[in-house]
Amino acid sequence: MSVRLAGVAIFMIAALYTWYGRDYTASFGDVLGPAVFPVILGIPTMILSASLVVFPSGQVAWPDREHGLRQLAALAVLLGYALLLRPLGFPLATFGLIAGIGVILGGAPRKAMILGAVFSPALWALFDQVLGLPLAFLGNWFT
Amino acid sequence: METLSLLAQGFSVALTPLNIALLLIGCFSGTLIGAMPGLGPVNGVAILIPLTFAFGFDATSSLILLSAVYFGAMYGGRISSILLNIPGDEPAVMTTLDGYPMAQQGRAADALAISGVASFIGSTFAVIGLTLFAPMLARMAIYFGPADYFALYVLAFITIGGIAGVDPRKTLISALLGLMIATMGLDPISGIPRFTFENYHLYDGVDPIVALVGLFAISEILLLLETAARDRAKPIGIDSWLPDLRAIWATRWTVLRGSFVGFVAGVLPGAGASLGSVMAYSMEKQVSDKDGTFGKGDPRGVAAPEAGNNAASGGALIPMLSLGVPGSGTTAVMLAMLITLNVQPGPLLFERQPELVWGLVASLYLANFALLILNLPMIGLFSRLMMVPTWALLPIVAAVSFVGVFSISNSIFDLQLMVLFGVLGYLLRKLDVSLVPLVLGLLLGGDMERNLRRAISISNGDWGVLVASPISVTLYVMTALFLALSVWLALRDHKRVKRRELLD
Amino acid sequence: MKFLSTTPAVFGLAFSALFTVSAPASATECIAPSNPGGGWDFTCRTIGRILTELDLVDGNVQVTNMPGGVGAVAYAMVVNERPADSDLIVATSTVGITQIAQGRYPAPIDAVRYLAMLGADVGVIAVDNDSPIDSLGELTEIMASDPTSLVTAGSSGAGGWDHLRLLMVAREGGLDDLGALRWVQFDGGTDAVTQMMGGQIDVVSTDLGEIAGFVESGDIRILAALSDDPIPAFPDIPTAISQGINVTGYNWRGLYTGPDVSDADYAAWVEDLETVYNSENWQTAAVESGLTPIWRGGAEFEKFVVEQAEIMEEISRDIGVIE
Numbered sequence: 001m002s003v004r005l006a007g008v009a010i011f012m013i014a015a016l017y018t019w020y021g022r023d024y025t026a027s028f029g030d031v032l033g034p035a036v037f038p039v040i041l042g043i044p045t046m047i048l049s050a051s052l053v054v055f056p057s058g059q060v061a062w063p064d065r066e067h068g069l070r071q072l073a074a075l076a077v078l079l080g081y082a083l084l085l086r087p088l089g090f091p092l093a094t095f096g097l098i099a100g101i102g103v104i105l106g107g108a109p110r111k112a113m114i115l116g117a118v119f120s121p122a123l124w125a126l127f128d129q130v131l132g133l134p135l136a137f138l139g140n141w142f143t
Numbered sequence: 144m145e146t147l148s149l150l151a152q153g154f155s156v157a158l159t160p161l162n163i164a165l166l167l168i169g170c171f172s173g174t175l176i177g178a179m180p181g182l183g184p185v186n187g188v189a190i191l192i193p194l195t196f197a198f199g200f201d202a203t204s205s206l207i208l209l210s211a212v213y214f215g216a217m218y219g220g221r222i223s224s225i226l227l228n229i230p231g232d233e234p235a236v237m238t239t240l241d242g243y244p245m246a247q248q249g250r251a252a253d254a255l256a257i258s259g260v261a262s263f264i265g266s267t268f269a270v271i272g273l274t275l276f277a278p279m280l281a282r283m284a285i286y287f288g289p290a291d292y293f294a295l296y297v298l299a300f301i302t303i304g305g306i307a308g309v310d311p312r313k314t315l316i317s318a319l320l321g322l323m324i325a326t327m328g329l330d331p332i333s334g335i336p337r338f339t340f341e342n343y344h345l346y347d348g349v350d351p352i353v354a355l356v357g358l359f360a361i362s363e364i365l366l367l368l369e370t371a372a373r374d375r376a377k378p379i380g381i382d383s384w385l386p387d388l389r390a391i392w393a394t395r396w397t398v399l400r401g402s403f404v405g406f407v408a409g410v411l412p413g414a415g416a417s418l419g420s421v422m423a424y425s426m427e428k429q430v431s432d433k434d435g436t437f438g439k440g441d442p443r444g445v446a447a448p449e450a451g452n453n454a455a456s457g458g459a460l461i462p463m464l465s466l467g468v469p470g471s472g473t474t475a476v477m478l479a480m481l482i483t484l485n486v487q488p489g490p491l492l493f494e495r496q497p498e499l500v501w502g503l504v505a506s507l508y509l510a511n512f513a514l515l516i517l518n519l520p521m522i523g524l525f526s527r528l529m530m531v532p533t534w535a536l537l538p539i540v541a542a543v544s545f546v547g548v549f550s551i552s553n554s555i556f557d558l559q560l561m562v563l564f565g566v567l568g569y570l571l572r573k574l575d576v577s578l579v580p581l582v583l584g585l586l587l588g589g590d591m592e593r594n595l596r597r598a599i600s601i602s603n604g605d606w607g608v609l610v611a612s613p614i615s616v617t618l619y620v621m622t623a624l625f626l627a628l629s630v631w632l633a634l635r636d637h638k639r640v641k642r643r644e645l646l647d
Numbered sequence: 648m649k650f651l652s653t654t655p656a657v658f659g660l661a662f663s664a665l666f667t668v669s670a671p672a673s674a675t676e677c678i679a680p681s682n683p684g685g686g687w688d689f690t691c692r693t694i695g696r697i698l699t700e701l702d703l704v705d706g707n708v709q710v711t712n713m714p715g716g717v718g719a720v721a722y723a724m725v726v727n728e729r730p731a732d733s734d735l736i737v738a739t740s741t742v743g744i745t746q747i748a749q750g751r752y753p754a755p756i757d758a759v760r761y762l763a764m765l766g767a768d769v770g771v772i773a774v775d776n777d778s779p780i781d782s783l784g785e786l787t788e789i790m791a792s793d794p795t796s797l798v799t800a801g802s803s804g805a806g807g808w809d810h811l812r813l814l815m816v817a818r819e820g821g822l823d824d825l826g827a828l829r830w831v832q833f834d835g836g837t838d839a840v841t842q843m844m845g846g847q848i849d850v851v852s853t854d855l856g857e858i859a860g861f862v863e864s865g866d867i868r869i870l871a872a873l874s875d876d877p878i879p880a881f882p883d884i885p886t887a888i889s890q891g892i893n894v895t896g897y898n899w900r901g902l903y904t905g906p907d908v909s910d911a912d913y914a915a916w917v918e919d920l921e922t923v924y925n926s927e928n929w930q931t932a933a934v935e936s937g938l939t940p941i942w943r944g945g946a947e948f949e950k951f952v953v954e955q956a957e958i959m960e961e962i963s964r965d966i967g968v969i970e
Contacts, residue, residue: 006574010316017323017338026333030805031829032599034330034337037592041326045319048312057310058575063369070368071569075562078361081545082558090546097545098538105368107534115535123546131176133550134709185682285845289831329717332832334749334804334968343723343753346716467837467860489837489860551682553713554720593832600831601798601847 002060007052014049018042074104089139090128094120146274149497153505156203156498165200165208166506166513173215174518178223178525180540181356181547183232184216188477202499206481207506213477214510217416217456218262218518221449225254226528227540229359233351234416234452236582237424239359241437241444248440251526256386256519257442258449261398263515265450268402269409269457270508278493280410281465287411289597290609294618295411296591299418301622302425303580313576321584322591324349331589332596344556351586353557354564356544358578361565364537366572386522394446397427405451409458416452416459417586423451429628457507464488464500675704677902678737680721682714689936690738690900694765694920697928703919716751718743723753730905733912736762741898744952745808748959749969756956760913763920763944764901764951766933768854770812770873771884775843776866783871783890786850787820794827799850800839802857804832806968811959812873812896813852814966819892825966840867854898855881856937873897878939900938901948917945 021038063071077100085093095116102112128135169191176187191212200208220231225242238258245254272280303318327338328348339345404426405419427447428437437444456474463474467488481488481503493500528536548557568578595609602608610616675698677691688710695708713721721737729735737759747756772783780786789797794817801809814825822828833839836853840861843851851858851867855878861867862881871887872878873896887894904916923929924942933940943951963969 003574006570010320014319014323020338021326024330024333024335024337026330026335026805030333030596030600031604032596034333034335037595038323038326038337041319041322045316045323048316048319051312052316057313060573060575062573067369071365074364074368075566078541078562078565079559082555082562085549085558086555094542094546098542101364101538101541102534105364105534105537107532112534112538115538119539119542123542127546127550131550134711135546135550285841288842288845288847331804331834334751334806343716343719346719347714462841466841467857468835468841489858490864490866491860551712552715553711554715593834597831597833600829603795603829 001056002062003056003058004053007049007056010049011046011053014042014045018046070104074101077101077104085139086136087139087141089137089142090135091120091124091137092139094123146501149501150274150505152498153501153503154509156502157207157505157509162204162207162506165204166211166509167517169208169211170215170510170513170517173212173217174219174222174514174521175215176212177216177219177231179219179547180223180227180229180231180360180544181352181551182216183220183352184213185232185475186547186551187212187216203502203506206499206503207509209477210503210506211510211513214266214507214514217453218259218514221258221262222255222525225258225445226251226525227360227536228363229540229544230355230582233355233582233586234420234448234456236355236417236579237420237448237452238445240424240448240579241439241441244438244440245442245445246529250440251529252386252522253390253442254445255522255525257391257394257445259515259518259522260391261394261401261446261449262453263511264398265402265405265453266457266507266511268399268450269406269454269460270504270511272406272454273457273461273504277461277465280461284411284462284466287614288612289594289601291612291614291618292411292594293591293598293609294615294622295418296587296594298618298622298625299421299583299587300591301625303421303583310575313574314580317571317576317578318580318584321581321586322588323584324354324581325585325588326592332593342556344554348589349560349585350548350552350557351582352551353548353561354585355582356548357561357564358568358582360540360544361562362568362572362578364541365565365569367533367537386519390442394442397431397443397446398450400430401427401447401450402454405454406458408451409455410461416456417583419455419458420448420452421583423454424448429625429632453511460504460507464492464503465490674734676709676711676735678711678713678721678725678735680713680715680718680737680739680743682712686740686742686900687718687738688712690740690902691736693929693932693936694902694923697923697926697932698919700928701922701926703922717746719746719752722747722759725903725905726754726758731907731909732905733908733916736902736904736916738900739903740900741808741955742803744956745806745811745959748956749806749963756953759903759906760908761949761952762902762904762913762916763924763948764899764941765920765924765929766938767897767899767941768856768938769878770809770852770896770898771855771858772813772816772870772873772887773840773843773851773853773858773862773867774849774870775846776868778849778868780850780870783816783820783885783887783892786870787817787822787892790817790828791821794822794824795829797850798829798831798848799852800831800833800842800848801852802833802836802839802854805830806963806966807832808896808898809836809852809854811962812894813850814962815894815896816852816871816873816887816892818962818965819894837861843867854937859937874939897941899941899943901943914945920944 018039021042022035024034026033077097081093081097098116098119099112102115103109124135124137127133173187176182177184188209191209220235221238223229223231224235224238225246228239228243230236230239242254242258300318327345329336329346336346401423404423408419408422409416424444424447427443431443459474462468463478478488545558548561571578598608599606610619677695679688679691681687691710695710698704698708713724718739725737746752774780799813803809810830817828818825831848833842836857839851839853840858842848844866862869869884871890872884873887873894875895877886878884921942921944924940930940
């Protein structure tokens with residue numbers, strides 16, 4: 001069932017892609033134009049994904065509720081990191097990331113926090129000080 | 144034999160105590176930079192260029208330090224491929240196919256040693272080829288027109304079909320999705336934005352490193368969360384700290400074949416190391432995968448792409464030095480590095496500055512040698528990563544991936560895109576869709592499309608141009624033979640399985 | 648926790664042993680709106696280095712790479728988030744101005760303050776050594792009478808600077824239907840030149856710096872340099888102007904800063920950059936990387952940029968790149 005659903009999803013993406021791709025035009029100078037290659041890609045993708053809907057192959061076992069929730073939590077931490085990196089600054093946000101993912105992966109909370117406390121300043125020092133790739137130490141909430 | 148004496152002179156210049164020290168430091172720090180997901184040879188060299196100014200090294204010493212970092216980072220990319228299933232850079236993608244399964248079976252040390260030795264032999268092969276044939280090969284590469292490049296990419300994608308996965312339809316879909324993602328961004332030919340949703344962050348397209356790290360690293364975390372906390376995710380462990388020398392010796396022919404295929408792919412400007420490793424892997428699979436062990440931890444599946452991509456990056460120096468055409472991101476950085484050192488690659492470089500060319504060749508060779516010497520003893524250290532429990536290892540991998548990507552692009556958008564690719568990667572892996580073809584589609588798709596359009600522009604709309612040159616016809620014949628061979632092998636295996644079933 | 652101590656400790660030691668020289672970061676920042684390695688990156692890193700060497704700033708100039716939209720992401724960031732930051736300079740060039748002129752940036756041309764240009768690459772029109780075309784006059788004649796017979800190429804896309812420069816020459820030479828001329832994009836000037844040597848294309852329009860080696864080796868011939876005066880390194884190459892085609896096509900490298908930077912800070916930057924320009928360090932670095940040192944600064948430069956953008960916009964409209 002999952003394979004069939006995936007086939008439908010990919011088919012829709014490919015169909016939308018082809019639909020949008022068809023309309024790209026270049027005014028001149030380019031004989032083939034920007035639309036042909038997307039169409040060349042989109043149509044076989046639609047055919048192949050349709051064949052997955054009709055003749056699916058393979059079985060998918062999805063995780064149970066508890067593990068699914070853990071996955072969602074991990075995604076929330078990762079996205080939260082992307083959003084909070086500028087406001088919090090690098091070491092603080094990274095501490096949250098390491099400790100958070102560590103706990104979600106089943107580590108003991110205290111150990112995970114120690115891990116974050118050790119590695120977040122270490123990574124900041126490595127990139128900002130040693131490699132010369134600038135990273136804000138404190139975010140714009142503090143400055 | 145003038146070239147040989149020039150090469151010998153190059154070695155004598157390179158072998159001073161300062162240079163040897165730089166060589167070792169460069170290899171070591173390059174390996175570490177390369178091992179961090181998100182940072183590869185491109186960033187490693189770019190980061191170090193200002194440093195060589197700061198110390199005021201002369202051209203030879205700078206060249207040695209930067210080549211050492213370059214090769215160190217190339218090698219470092221394999222370490223995370225093998226140990227974590229996360230390629231550190233683009234050409235290391237193929238190494239995950241058999242390298243990670245080997246590590247999972249407790250053979251991490253073997254896999255690391257095989258990849259080290261195969262890399263060394265691949266680049267030695269390329270250096271020898273470079274020494275003997277460089278000017279001649281460069282002149283031949285000129286006659287490779289856009290239609291011929293298109294044919295080459297067709298061949299590459301057909302061979303990808305044989306790489307991985309149970310259902311060939313899924314492999315094809317994966318490659319097509321990668322090609323579709325490659326069309327996102329400003330179209331370099333017409334300048335119009337395609338599939339960018341009016342978002343400026345997508346105008347440069349999807350950075351392959353962002354996709355790579357998201358697809359592999361973040362999906363790995365999601366996948367592990369399915370079982371983590373249930374068994375507290377015990378570390379995998381390793382059987383032996385020391386590599387098995389017989390296993391290395393057993394891959395000798397694989398390594399030579401891979402080196403040859405990779406070198407040929409590398410000499411063509413624009414094809415680069417990724418193509419070299421793909422071609423080497425899929426050719427090797429066709430030639431020697433009789434029991435279907437490729438993709439399940441076959442040492443030959445590590446040796447072939449490693450030899451291939453190192454031979455290709457050596458071979459790619461030929462068009463870079465003699466024509467000034469950078470074949471890939473990594474050779475582009477080498478080019479930038481040479482220009483910074485006041486060496487202008489081009490048709491006259493070999494005549495005008497032979498001492499620098501051969502100094503570079505000698506330092507590349509020494510860097511490879513140093514890498515081999517340095518890394519074999521370090522295998523134990525790196526393998527130790529396998530002992531770290533997942534709850535501690537993966538958060539750090541995630542943090543390093545994020546900071547690696549962010550420190551280069553300063554883009555929050557890239558981080559979000561990376562998470563999105565992580566979800567995509569997870570879903571595809573659940574559906575038994577191999578991620579490798581997707582990454583290759585993303586890497587090669589832009590060039591494939593542009594060369595098709597260039598060919599049609601040159602012929603003013605006549606599609607016949609695609610089969611008008613002897614080179615492209617040869618490539619299409621090879622593609623057809625490859626397809627026929629794959630079908631024949633599949634049928635034979637099918638019969639064999641049937642027969643076995645009958646016997647049971 | 649034993650595993651935590653050994654491996655990273657070794658790594659950390661190695662790094663700190665290698666990089667003990669990292670200088671203190673100063674407040675001055677140069678944004679290169681590209682990945683490390685490109686022309687804008689070169690501008691920031693070289694000028695940043697020289698600013699430090701001449702003690703015009705405290706400590707090192709911090710170079711930040713901010714790729715996206717051929718400079719559009721950095722442009723939008725400066726305009727929206729750091730308009731008054733006088734410690735910030737951003738690299739730009741003719742390529743960026745072309746994008747603005749064609750409306751591909753989120754803000755108009757006068758949304759920032761242009762400081763100066765310090766050097767430029769000269770555009771050239773080249774043919775293969777075996778080509779029957781011997782002069783720019785012959786080329787423009789063929790282009791005007793039979794535009795579809797030629798395949799032209801360069802390192803920019805259709806409507807990009809390499810293409811526009813060629814079209815300016817073609818129009819000056821009497822071609823009216825500019826869209827009839829075929830244009831093939833390659834990833835770099837050398838790619839285009841090698842394809843021309845392989846017989847795939849007829850004419851290349853691109854910057855001289857990258858392809859100078861092929862001129863010296865005699866593989867290709869330059870029909871015209873799109874500069875005001877002959878190029879010092881190649882005095883024998885005639886300019887387009889000397890052949891009656893009144894077109895110049897420089898690809899300059901320069902810097903801009905935020906729109907709300909005070910006049911005093913702006914003037915101080917222009918002065919510092921002029922010091923950089925006049926220094927031996929810049930003159931050498933520029934020539935080494937194939938640039939001709941050319942100075943335009945302050946108000947004169949701002950006027951130049953606006954005028955150039957207007958010309959580009961007009962041609963882009965003429966040939967239909969923009970509506």
